[in-house]
Amino acid sequence: MSWQLRLLNAQLRLITKRRIGRTASPQEAALQVERSSQLAWVPPYLRVFERPGGLTWVACGTCKSGKAILWFHGGGYISGSPWTHRAMLGALSCDAQVEVCAPRYPLLQEARFPAQFEAAVTAWDRLRAQGYHPRDIVLGGDSAGGGLALALLGALCRRGERPTGAVVFSPWTDLALTGASLRENADSDPLLPPERIGDLATLFLDGADPTDPRASPLYADFPDCPPVFLAWAETEILRDDCARMAERLRGFGARVETEVHPTAPHVWPLFQGWVPEGRATLKRAARFVQTSFAAISR
Numbered sequence: 001m002s003w004q005l006r007l008l009n010a011q012l013r014l015i016t017k018r019r020i021g022r023t024a025s026p027q028e029a030a031l032q033v034e035r036s037s038q039l040a041w042v043p044p045y046l047r048v049f050e051r052p053g054g055l056t057w058v059a060c061g062t063c064k065s066g067k068a069i070l071w072f073h074g075g076g077y078i079s080g081s082p083w084t085h086r087a088m089l090g091a092l093s094c095d096a097q098v099e100v101c102a103p104r105y106p107l108l109q110e111a112r113f114p115a116q117f118e119a120a121v122t123a124w125d126r127l128r129a130q131g132y133h134p135r136d137i138v139l140g141g142d143s144a145g146g147g148l149a150l151a152l153l154g155a156l157c158r159r160g161e162r163p164t165g166a167v168v169f170s171p172w173t174d175l176a177l178t179g180a181s182l183r184e185n186a187d188s189d190p191l192l193p194p195e196r197i198g199d200l201a202t203l204f205l206d207g208a209d210p211t212d213p214r215a216s217p218l219y220a221d222f223p224d225c226p227p228v229f230l231a232w233a234e235t236e237i238l239r240d241d242c243a244r245m246a247e248r249l250r251g252f253g254a255r256v257e258t259e260v261h262p263t264a265p266h267v268w269p270l271f272q273g274w275v276p277e278g279r280a281t282l283k284r285a286a287r288f289v290q291t292s293f294a295a296i297s298r
Helices: 003-023 024-038 084-098 115-129 144-158 194-205 238-250 276-297
Strands: 047-053 053-059 062-071 097-101 139-141 164-171 230-231 255-262
Touching: 003 024, 003 194, 003 276, 053 115, 062 084, 062 115, 062 144, 084 097, 084 276, 097 276, 115 144, 139 144, 139 276, 144 164, 144 255, 164 276, 230 238, 230 276, 238 255, 255 276
Parallel strands: 062 097, 062 139, 139 164, 164 230, 230 255
Antiparallel strands: 047 053, 053 097
């Protein structure tokens, strides 16, 4: 573990985790994430722009035309946006040499489930309408957005529109909250307070079945599943969401490439530019994207 990561974990544990535990409303959480995103290291020549179809794009460096990473931002469905994640997505775009389509989807204070899943399907359909074939698209997401990306992946596999692959960081995949790590890692997780995740799931589902695969991809089917890159940390409260998700995907025959860090915080690639571990994981994810596109082109 680098000294930068050791320092980051201490700061998150002493300040951020406690602040999240005291957050009074989704609106306050969204504002906190917006403010903290101003501290992200933004790659040079980053571009954030809109294209017809109502989609937000993030690009950096020289990108190949006709390929896209369709990325859904995290934030527990109560915070986050393409803007708050622009630094991480810009670095991923630069390393993968592919533009990132980062659609805005409604937070739960704007619309309850399944509006978020429906927005993800709409984003996919808009990319298709712009001429992108499933083989031209890699899905991606982090935290709640990682769960959303996997829920979309399952739906696309079931309807025969198999993307080239998927990249997910620390995905929230089980809103039924059955993972033992929610208890076992309550103290070791440097960022997420476990006592708030139940409240978040209840708010988001608004009475819906927590095992609905549109909310919890751990319970989805993935016929003819493409390769998936899945990263998480052993100390996360979502460890079991991620580990069980990897095994479920393998059960459907998917090739799953995993990166399991012993001590990193939830979605540590967000801290690229500050901790070398974040940059290293983004580079591995970028290589996975490039290899996936190259394999499908043969």
